[in-house]
Amino acid sequence: MKTSIEGFVIDLDGTVYKGSNLINGAAEAVAMLKQLGKRIVFLSNRGNISRKMCHDKLGRLGLDIDEEEILLTSTVTARFLKDYYESSPVWVLGDQGLKDELEAGDILMAERPELAEWLVITLHETLTYEELNDAFRAVRHGARIIATNADKTFPRDDGDSIDVAGMIGAIVSATGREVDIVIGKPSQLMAEAALNVLQLPPERCLVIGDSLESDIRLGKKAGMQTALVLTGSVSMEEAEASHIQPDWIWPSLADVTSILAPAEKGLQR
């Protein structure tokens, strides 16, 4: 069966950039896909930045894309709250970027932790004890917990660093309350949000990412094609040993050309 791929769901951290550095060939690959008229959405588990911040960063790295082509877990968290809990006040444990994105999504913020019905947790790189304690008090007073994602570690320029799982673990361990919802990949919520941007059936779409657990699993669950890149968290050995098998394994995003030219010869499945 030949399936022409028209939509691309592309991960960011470890696929397009790593820390503050662009991954070799990533900008050219994206520019080429756009030139061919392909539809693209960048789908990231980052929940501590806003789409505006992400768009600015990608612009600095040389990627010319629209803000609407970016979906972060902060974006999808805001939409989820707006769709299902519009009148519920929210407290945030996380960076300003999440607060900005929730504000852009017109989400009701609680005035005090004790008044919150939801606590939203994301990475908080300027976390203080008092902020942790406010979040603790929100949950002790009945707030349910949404996590933008549950990643344990992220690659910072000075090395792997503690991610959202640390912030979640602090609150869950001290309150005894579990997380109600994790928004991030490989959730159905993220897959639906991506397909909604692309406006294509899943089988015409390809997920490209560096994580078997989040990117490839999301693609498989949603019926999309999948390509793992080795520029991030997974080595070839780990990929081959995994029970999750992508349709393709590429050294990097630049290898997306292999399935496009000439005459999309690589698309046979």
Place this chain on the structure above:
Amino acid sequence: MKTSIEGFVIDLDGTVYKGSNLINGAAEAVAMLKQLGKRIVFLSNRGNISRKMCHDKLGRLGLDIDEEEILLTSTVTARFLKDYYESSPVWVLGDQGLKDELEAGDILMAERPELAEWLVITLHETLTYEELNDAFRAVRHGARIIATNADKTFPRDDGDSIDVAGMIGAIVSATGREVDIVIGKPSQLMAEAALNVLQLPPERCLVIGDSLESDIRLGKKAGMQTALVLTGSVSMEEAEASHIQPDWIWPSLADVTSILAPAEKGLQR
């Protein structure tokens, strides 16, 4: 059987004081025990202060005792490391008080997180993300985890606040490594340290505290007599419903007089 109680193992938070306030009658009760020539050790799960800090606080509250009569989990952690891992460099996630106590105990500190063989975790009321990340990196590079205690919450003057369990949860959730040792009550280590100060057989000693899970359990495990006070975390209803039954339940530490005078009549078991 009549057993004369000669040694008193007395909890601090919720038994002698609450936040920065002395519990009514506590200072007089301690003074009276000392006047009767009883041996006393204050045994607290606090690990984020040093004995010197605790001694100063008790002095300000009107308790005239020796620093050697105080045992904190910071004290016992330092002794444990000195006794069993003298040459292992240590990294600390916690308040300055723990660092002071480890220094007083002549413990080897690691120069960088990556060089630590042990991470010691206690409450950290001025926690920052970077400190959390340093602790995360220590464990990622192989450090094992000691927690001074695993309390979920402590009573601060402005309300219940997130305790060591939050700091532990952050590191455990993000690293996937479990805590190797929890020093705090009801551990055998704390009971032994207390009996070592008192120099008495356990059956001649009485543990007085506000926690069934830490104070009363420690006493029962070690063969000491036990008295629960209702000035802290447990109500009479909770005490009566518990599977852990102390020998006595008292409104407060002041009621210790009931088993002493006249002629120690309350001591029949």
